[in-house]
Amino acid sequence: MNVGGQHFRTIWLNAADERVVQLIDQRWLPHRFVVEEVRTTEEMATAIRDMHVRGAGLIGAAAGYGMYLAALEAAAAPACDEYIAAAARRLKMTRPTAVNLAWAIDRQLARIAEAQTPEEKVAVALATAEAIAAEDAEHCRSIGRHGLNLIRDIARRKGGKPVNVLTHCNAGWLAFVDHGSATAPIYAAHDSGLPVHVWVDETRPRSQGSKLTAWELNEHGVPHTVIADNTGGHLMQRGDVDLVIVGTDRTTYTGDVANKIGTYLKALAAKDNNVPFYVALPSSSFDWKMRDGLAEIPIEERGSDEVSHADGWADGRQVEVRVTPAGSPAANYGFDVTPRRLVTGLITERGICEANEQSILGMFPEQAP
């Protein structure tokens, strides 16, 4: 989508040097727009683990490019196959909850294994990395096309008044290669002239909503308002939310949704106020093996300093401030699971289905056991 009027993706191959991957280093947003050059598997592992890049689709694309860099390195290593296998294990450990990570790495491993020479492996890995990124962007564009219908229906009912969409965290184009998942219908609506306004949950502790979602909506010109994470329930009680759309890090084939911590609370409020609650996801975010999200999805615990501190911009520089007393411990769970009973529907690249096994497998019959 647009940044300062110019189209960007979140990750791309350097046009002048194919051995260099470029990505938007999102740690500096919304205050500085920084492009990072990544040249090694290790640098890509750091970029994923330390969240220079984050978000389901982008983690997958970054892992795809990371495996391409691994193939480049492996071509110069004494034991090519072992090097690639070790790099895959290394990359898989960086973010345990993100299903796209393992998905992209396994896809690369399967394709690379078909190639014979180190040079062929490099070529295959590059083509696969580019395909993963292109498919991600295309799937998001399709999600936008399907989700647009939901917004158009509400807009028609509201007779020209803005459609208020609430979203949590960043499932925007910054979380994918382009378009985003939760934001794709919003961008599609906005670009087609429908009046749409977005309530942006701040999303503590890392504040991806106020930092990333607000930034990308602002750069693309979509009307929006940032709110504290505590606010959504009250807005729904007042009738000020027409639709909730969130993303997901992993959704079971039975419809349970793991997403940024706090999503479950918004789903409860949506249910309590008869507000439709949709989850937008490319099919790569489905876990086709897991039946019970609450029991089975591993929830990442992160460092407590993200809760005890907040960072932002002051006096022209990025500053981290301590918000808790020095003696107080803090806990930081990254995700929660929203049970399928609270989910109105799933917006996928193939269309909208219900959050249950029958409807999901009906849309993706090739995944049926």
Next chain:
Amino acid sequence: MNVGGQHFRTIWLNAADERVVQLIDQRWLPHRFVVEEVRTTEEMATAIRDMHVRGAGLIGAAAGYGMYLAALEAAAAPACDEYIAAAARRLKMTRPTAVNLAWAIDRQLARIAEAQTPEEKVAVALATAEAIAAEDAEHCRSIGRHGLNLIRDIARRKGGKPVNVLTHCNAGWLAFVDHGSATAPIYAAHDSGLPVHVWVDETRPRSQGSKLTAWELNEHGVPHTVIADNTGGHLMQRGDVDLVIVGTDRTTYTGDVANKIGTYLKALAAKDNNVPFYVALPSSSFDWKMRDGLAEIPIEERGSDEVSHADGWADGRQVEVRVTPAGSPAANYGFDVTPRRLVTGLITERGICEANEQSILGMFPEQAP
């Protein structure tokens, strides 16, 4: 309660000069412990409006002392009664949602009106201010005694494992004159040797949880962990919350609870996970006229800079950082209303009752119409 081993209240009369009110200026917590001297009605109005003092009971006590300062000023003014009436109007405008504010001011106006001379009015206003503060502390102590039974029952069931209590915002002793409402049962349990651990919601945008509740629990030695506001639902799903206790800014006589924004979301999660959800309040926080909390309780909107910014401590000083993009608007609703159907019970100074008209008026029959 204790600060560095010494007992404090949140507001008190200067022992050496009765014309000076002292209070803890809570804007600097948890990083600095600052005591402010307040000498005029105008200074007290500022202290209330700009939240040097905040919280249901403390706002009432501060308004009581504010009216005493008004009586002192009125004694030197040409039109004593008019001066007092104007001061009352001025003070009432400072925080529209807090029912204790109007309650304390009206109580002062009624008592002051009974006195004849300006000097008598000063004496009556002083006695009334001191009585309001003393009653507030005593009511909170009683809330602690009643709530202790809930914690003791859970502790018995858990066989010595810590009882996990989740609380939102600060309904601690810093929000009252002493003990607090939601924290009173916690302090009573801790002081009587029961193992208790508190999940402290950060409570954006003003972060009263991470700044105030964490600080006072830490100073008193109560085990606790600060969490992002998004986290409570996940903890309840995991069975890591035994009990929720929150305070209230205003509760209708039918049991609808206005409290810090986000309370409603935690109440929904408690209901969904069969976790008891209690509201602790002195009877001064009841609104005896309002029947429908959702329809009738006015919700204060505050400045958007509290959402677009966060403040904390860095390099030995208090720093405010911007967390949103410069072009992004923000909205800041101070409170929400939790409907009675989500409230397990109310812990008052007279005992525990259900959140409905019959049970509440059964405990406070003198308020029946």
